[in-house]
Amino acid sequence: MAQPAKPRATKAPKPKAAPAAAPAPALEDEATFALRSLQQTHANNKRYDASDEELLHFYEQMVLIRRFEEKAGQLYGLGLIGGFCHLYIGQEAVAVGLQSALKEGHDSVITGYRDHGHMLAYGIDPKVIMAELTGRGAGISRGKGGSMHMFSTDHKFYGGHGIVGAQVPLGAGLAFAHKYRGDGGVCMAYFGDGAANQGQVYETFNMAALWQLPIVFVVENNGYAMGTAVKRGSAETHFHRRGTGFRIPGMDVNGMDVLEVRAAAEVALEYVRAGNGPVLMELNTYRYRGHSMSDPAKYRSREEVQEMRDHHDPIEGAKQDLLRRGVSEDAIKAIDKKVRQAVAEAADFAESSPEPAPAELYTDVLVGTY
Amino acid sequence: MAIDLKMPALSPTMEEGTLAKWLVKPGDTVKSGDIIAEIETDKATMEFEAVDEGVIGELKVAEGTEGVKVGTVIATISGDDEPAAPAPVAAPAQAPAPAPAPVVAAAPPPPPAPVAAPAAASVPAGAAMVATTVREALRDAMAEEMRADDRVFVMGEEVAEYQGAYKVTQGLLEEFGPRRVIDTPITEYGFAGIGTGAAMGGLRPVIEFMTFNFAMQAIDHIINSAAKTNYMSGGQMRCPIVFRGPNGAASRVGAQHSQNYAPWYASVPGLIVIAPYDAADAKGLLKSAIRSPDPVVFLENELVYGRTFDVPALDDYTVPIGKARTMRAGRDVTIVTYSIGVGLALEAAEKLAAEGIEAEVIDLRTIRPLDKAAVLESLARTNRMVVVEEGFPVCSVASEIISVVMEEGFDYLDAPVLRVCNEDVPLPYAANLEKLALVDTARVISAVKKVCYR
Numbered sequence: 111m112a113q114p115a116k117p118r119a120t121k122a123p124k125p126k127a128a129p130a131a132a133p134a135p136a137l138e139d140e141a142t143f144a145l146r147s148l149q150q151t152h153a154n155n156k157r158y159d160a161s162d163e164e165l166l167h168f169y170e171q172m173v174l175i176r177r178f179e180e181k182a183g184q185l186y187g188l189g190l191i192g193g194f195c196h197l198y199i200g201q202e203a204v205a206v207g208l209q210s211a212l213k214e215g216h217d218s219v220i221t222g223y224r225d226h227g228h229m230l231a232y233g234i235d236p237k238v239i240m241a242e243l244t245g246r247g248a249g250i251s252r253g254k255g256g257s258m259h260m261f262s263t264d265h266k267f268y269g270g271h272g273i274v275g276a277q278v279p280l281g282a283g284l285a286f287a288h289k290y291r292g293d294g295g296v297c298m299a300y301f302g303d304g305a306a307n308q309g310q311v312y313e314t315f316n317m318a319a320l321w322q323l324p325i326v327f328v329v330e331n332n333g334y335a336m337g338t339a340v341k342r343g344s345a346e347t348h349f350h351r352r353g354t355g356f357r358i359p360g361m362d363v364n365g366m367d368v369l370e371v372r373a374a375a376e377v378a379l380e381y382v383r384a385g386n387g388p389v390l391m392e393l394n395t396y397r398y399r400g401h402s403m404s405d406p407a408k409y410r411s412r413e414e415v416q417e418m419r420d421h422h423d424p425i426e427g428a429k430q431d432l433l434r435r436g437v438s439e440d441a442i443k444a445i446d447k448k449v450r451q452a453v454a455e456a457a458d459f460a461e462s463s464p465e466p467a468p469a470e471l472y473t474d475v476l477v478g479t480y
Numbered sequence: 481m482a483i484d485l486k487m488p489a490l491s492p493t494m495e496e497g498t499l500a501k502w503l504v505k506p507g508d509t510v511k512s513g514d515i516i517a518e519i520e521t522d523k524a525t526m527e528f529e530a531v532d533e534g535v536i537g538e539l540k541v542a543e544g545t546e547g548v549k550v551g552t553v554i555a556t557i558s559g560d561d562e563p564a565a566p567a568p569v570a571a572p573a574q575a576p577a578p579a580p581a582p583v584v585a586a587a588p589p590p591p592p593a594p595v596a597a598p599a600a601a602s603v604p605a606g607a608a609m610v611a612t613t614v615r616e617a618l619r620d621a622m623a624e625e626m627r628a629d630d631r632v633f634v635m636g637e638e639v640a641e642y643q644g645a646y647k648v649t650q651g652l653l654e655e656f657g658p659r660r661v662i663d664t665p666i667t668e669y670g671f672a673g674i675g676t677g678a679a680m681g682g683l684r685p686v687i688e689f690m691t692f693n694f695a696m697q698a699i700d701h702i703i704n705s706a707a708k709t710n711y712m713s714g715g716q717m718r719c720p721i722v723f724r725g726p727n728g729a730a731s732r733v734g735a736q737h738s739q740n741y742a743p744w745y746a747s748v749p750g751l752i753v754i755a756p757y758d759a760a761d762a763k764g765l766l767k768s769a770i771r772s773p774d775p776v777v778f779l780e781n782e783l784v785y786g787r788t789f790d791v792p793a794l795d796d797y798t799v800p801i802g803k804a805r806t807m808r809a810g811r812d813v814t815i816v817t818y819s820i821g822v823g824l825a826l827e828a829a830e831k832l833a834a835e836g837i838e839a840e841v842i843d844l845r846t847i848r849p850l851d852k853a854a855v856l857e858s859l860a861r862t863n864r865m866v867v868v869e870e871g872f873p874v875c876s877v878a879s880e881i882i883s884v885v886m887e888e889g890f891d892y893l894d895a896p897v898l899r900v901c902n903e904d905v906p907l908p909y910a911a912n913l914e915k916l917a918l919v920d921t922a923r924v925i926s927a928v929k930k931v932c933y934r
Contacts, residue, residue, distance in 0.1 A: 218681065252714030259712040268680055269717065273704050279670050280705060283677015290633070290659070290683060313670025320665070474715040475749050477773035480802030480849050 148359045148389060149350075151377045158207075158372035162435055168210065168368045169428045170445045172202035175227040176425060177453045178236055179399075182226065182243055186403045190461060191243045194272075195257045198227030200398035203424035204330055205231040207371025208298060208393075211379055218266040218288070220281040221300035223258035224330075225270045228300065232265050236452055240460035247466040248459070254466065254474065266295075275308030277301060278327070282314045285325035285388075296324045296382050304335025306349050315356040315388070322387035326378050327353070329390070330365065332397040337409040350392035358390050365393030366422045369431070396422065482537050482556040489550045490519065490526045492731045493783060497521045498546045499554060508536045510557070517554070522615065522786040523647045534558050603760075603797075609790035617759035617791055618648050618724075618780065621766035622686060624796070626656055629684060632770055633660040635675055636688030636725075637668075645690045646726060646785055672698030672723070676705045676775075679721035684770060689725035692741045692779060698723075699744075706775035707750030722769045724778035727755070728820060728870050731783065732914055735906035740871030742818070745777040746848040746880070752801055753848040755779040757822035759789035761845055764799030772801060779847075781820045781870075802846045804854035810838035813928050814858040816881050817868035818844040821919065825868050828924035837932055847877055855881060856889045863894040864931040870919050873901035895931040900924050 160168065179197040186195050198205070201224075209231040212219065221228050229239050234250070242249030242260055250260050251270075258272040268284060271277040281299025288295035305311065306329050318325050329349040333340055340347045350360030359381070363374040371393065378389040396418045400407045407415075432442060487497065498520040504510060510530040517528040537556035541548055548554065612620070626632045633656075638645045640653040640663040653661040664671040668689065675687040689695040695702065702723055709717040729738040746753045752774050756762040762780070769776040791797070807822060808829050815825040822843045829839040840858050844851065859865055865885060867878035878899035885897050903917040 220677075250714070251712060251716070254714050255712040259709075261709075261713040261716050263713075263716045268677075269709070269713070271705070273700060276673060276700065276705055279673025279701070280677035280680065282670075283674040283679070284681040285677075286674055287678045287681030287683050290678070310669045310673060313665075313667040314673065316665060316667065317670055317674060474711045474713075476752070477710060477715075477718060478801075480752070480800070480846070 145354060145357070145359050148361050148377050148381055152361055152363070152374050156373060157367070157369040158376070160369055160372070162432070162437055164210075165369070165428060165432055165435070166437065166441070166445065168206050168372075169425070169432060169442070170449060171206045171231055172368065172425045172428060173446060173449045174236065174452065175199075175202045175205070175230050177449050178230060178240070178456065179226060181453050181457050182240070183399065183403065185240075185244065185457060185460070191257070191403075192245065193256055193258075194223065195243065195403045196224040196401065197397075197399045197403075198224055200418065200423075201330060201332055201365065201395045202227060203368040203371050203428075204328075204365045204393045204395050205300075207365075207368040208326075208328060208375045210372055211375035212296070212298060215264075215266060216293075217295050218268055218281075218284045218297045219300075220268040220277045220284060220297065221270065222274065222277055222302060222305060223270070223272050224302070225258065225260055229260055229262065229267060229270075232262070232267050234262050234265055234267065236456035237459040240456040241463050244460040244463070245465065246460060246463035247470065248463040252466055252470060252474075254470065275301060275305040275310050278305070278308070278311045279314045281327075282318045282323055282325055285318065285323040286321070288324050289321070294383070296326060296379060298326045298328060300328045300330055302335065303329060303331040303333070303340050303344065303349060304338070306331075306352065307335070307344060312352075312356075315353055315358055315390075318388045319353075319356040319358050322385065324382050324385075325388045326375075326382055327358070327388060327390045329392045330395055331392055332395050334397065334401065334409065336401040337405070337407075339409065348392070350390055353388070353390035358388050360390045360392065363391055363393050365395035366418075366424045366427065368424055368428055482558050483532060483534065484553040485516070485555040485557055487541075487548045487550050487552045487554050488519070488528060490521050491523055492733055493786070494521050494523075494550060495786075496547050496549045499541050499543060499548050500525060502539055502543050504536045506536050506538060510534060510536060522613075523645070524643070530557070532557060603792045603794075608793040610793045611788050612759045612763075612791040613786055613788050614756075614759045614762045614780070615646065615648050615650075615785040617763035617789075618766055619650055619652065620791075621763045621770070622649070623652060623655060625684075625767055625770040626652070626660060629770075631682065631684040632686065633662065633678075633683065634686045634688060635662040635664055635671060637664055637666055637690050639663060639688050644688070646782060648780075648785070649688065668694050668697040669701065672701040673705065675721055675723075676701045676719060679706070679719045679775070680709070680717055684720050684722075686722045686724060686770060689723065691730075691737060691782070692725050692727040693737050693739055695723065695725070695741070702745070702751070702775070702777065703748050707748050710774075711750055718773055719775045720773050722766070722772075722776045722778050724766070724769075725780060726782040726785070727779035728781050729783075729902070729907055729914075729918060732909055732911060734909045738907040740779075740819075740869070741777075742779055742847050742869075742871065743876050743880070745779075746850075746877060748848075750775070751848060752776040752846070753779065754801065754846050755781075755819040756845055757784065757807075757819055757843050759787070760791045760797070761799055761805070761843070763791055764797050765801065765845065767796075767798045768801050771798075776801075779819065784820055784823070787823075799845070802849045802851060804851035805843045805845055806840065806854070806858070807843050808839070808841040810840035810862065812838045812862060813864040813866065813932055814840045814842060814855070814862045815866050815868055815924065815928065816842045816844065816855055816858075818847060818877065820870050821868040824870075824919060824921050824924055828868075828921045828928065831921065831925055832928055835934075837928060837934065839928060844877070850880070850884070852884050852888065855884065856892070859885060859889045859892045863892055865893075865897045866924065866927045866931055867897065867899045868919060868924050869899065869901045871902055873899060873904055876901055895933065898927040898931055900927045
């Protein structure tokens with residue numbers, strides 16, 4: 111008889127070198143199952159030790175996302191952007207911190223429809239992103255995808271998916287391809303707290319753990335699934351625990367501090383790259399704007415939003431860090447100015463580029479000719 | 481008194497099997513639950529258990545005998561002093577009357593070979609032919625493509641160790657190993673998504689659904705993820721994947737397991753939809769599907785898996801996607817059909833010929849993109865058309881063909897086009913009702929006569 115196709119993993123991951131002071135893992139876990147070991151490793155070294163240059167770069171990327179999204183909001187108001195448009199304002203530290211830990215062009219990334227920020231964090235030209243938002247032929251999807259459907263296979267950024275939760279098995283498929291080819295790559299699959307309730311997410315957890323796929327599941331918990339607060343839609347609101355039934359270790363991460371995000375990403379990636387299978391990260395963050403442009407935001411108070419903006423803003427936090435390190439106010443202002451310039455250029459490009467040629471209607475339906 | 485042990489029906493579609501091995505010999509005492517023999521069906525090797533106590537009398541069928549019909553007496557067992565009560569024999573199936581089961585009615589023997597196949601015959605003259613079942617042809621197609629391209633892998637429920645729920649993937653695990661032949665949990669939505677993602681990541685997955693009825697759980701990924709993403713990405717996101725498995729009515733498995741999804745998938749731009757009939761097309765089209773840079777829905781038919789046809793003995797036999805095939809030439813009327821309908825149409829055509837009506841039979845083979853030219857070209861010659869489809873009539877492939885004919889072939893018509901489809905009801909279980917619901921040769925003949933005004 112043939113061998114079992116997928117022998118169940120019986121070996122536990124090697125315990126991380128935790129300092130002696132760290133408490134032993136909770137007794138309810140069997141000794142070989144290090145469900146919380148990654149959380150402990152993260153707790154022991156919470157913030158990434160960035161150089162000034164790195165932190166400036168993170169700051170610039172986060173400011174770029176914010177200014178870009180603000181501009182997209184304006185263009186939407188002017189009728190230049192149509193359909194659905196989901197802004198990433200408030201969540202910038204998540205994409206920037208996580209992406210910074212990936213090997214660009216080697217690891218793959220996939221996300222849902224709130225995708226502009228992820229693309230910008232990957233260094234994709236803001237012009238072609240904005241031109242896609244305005245539905246122009248020069249857009250990254252030639253104007254045929256729009257806000258929710260953007261891709262850059264050159265950057266191994268696989269979208270941009272409009273069906274809530276669909277990116278999770280698709281991401282596991284990308285991870286499967288990495289493992290199949292043995293190329294050492296990892297897939298990072300982002301989804302929201304709302305998507306975390308989709309059944310296909312758990313089908314995927316099961317197979318990803320069973321086959322030890324190299325994937326980091328990232329729940330961007332921004333508190334609201336459209337207008338439904340997490341506690342109104344989720345029986346278990348600690349999303350990092352939701353891998354437990356599949357033996358996937360979870361991490362609970364502050365998503366409003368780019369350095370914490372980056373430090374956590376390194377812990378997760380080290381574990382996954384070592385062939386241990388998936389990790390589930392919960393990034394606690396907050397979306398300042400509505401779910402989409404048409405959201406009246408009646409489901410939360412202004413005070414709640416203001417509290418996050420005033421006391422937890424990831425950009426302001428990074429700025430204060432930079433000032434504390436002695437980086438000059440002028441250097442920071444120079445970045446702000448550079449970003450405003452880049453965003454203004456992207457908006458001009460997106461407004462002035464022509465719409466797709468009518469013949470584009472019929473292209474890219476099929477690749478082959480039959 | 482001796483009890484006859486009869487060849488059991490071990491699956492809804494089994495008509496015959498191989499008596500692979502006797503595990504008893506005359507004179508052995510057996511009790512209920514003892515394994516008497518191993519019987520190989522078209523799907524699997526099954527153990528045949530005794531249900532009575534007694535002593536084995538005569539073994540009437542030798543070990544290794546193939547093609548033993550269901551209901552044939554294979555051994556006798558003496559009733560251990562007890563008066564022989566006629567007991568049911570086949571433990572696994574408990575079929576009430578094994579012999580002429582309704583199975584036979586739903587699965588007629590293969591119809592006569594095509595009279596002429598002039599169009600799209602891509603086989604070089606003089607090529608040797610090998611008698612092959614559709615099941616084997618599909619397996620051979622996958623195996624050949626897997627040998628040629630390491631990116632090709634097969635994933636699905638029971639495809640590896642079980643050797644395929646319908647035995648289509650038999651032997652693949654042994655040749656290609658667990659890296660490329662992958663058993664999944666019962667989780668269609670999830671593994672269809674993983675397959676689609678793997679295709680986006682540059683591999684060439686063949687995703688088997690145990691039946692397309694279960695692909696309803698996964699249809700979101702087939703349509704929203706696989707079919708649309710290339711367009712939405714301006715051509716960046718390729719998705720070269722094959723979703724394959726049996727489709728349409730099997731035999732008395734009830735409404736949830738009996739549906740033809742060809743019209744559903746054929747309505748979606750971005751998909752290729754293929755539904756072959758014979759073994760050569762099954763092989764040649766599956767190979768083309770695996771090589772296609774586009775997502776393909778490949779619809780097979782369980783009732784056809786076991787039928788044997790000639791397949792060209794060529795190193796690399798492929799059939800082009802998007803080309804219909806004339807299965808039988810005729811001048812009086814065109815019957816357009818696909819999948820299992822081809823068998824019915826050919827059978828009807830033979831009977832009609834005896835009555836002086838020469839029907840041309842066109843097998844669409846690919847449902848999307850549709851070979852409209854082949855349909856219209858035949859209509860231009862015969863001026864009459866019937867569409868035969870094993871599936872619901874409403875919004876069917878038949879409806880689409882009729883629409884094409886209205887738009888582009890109206891002037892050729894000497895009579896309205898008729899469709900012969902299943903009844904517009906969920907497929908019932910009862911043998912008589914199922915038979916009433918499904919397309920059959922008699923209905924094809926009657927429709928043809930109607931359009932011929934005979």
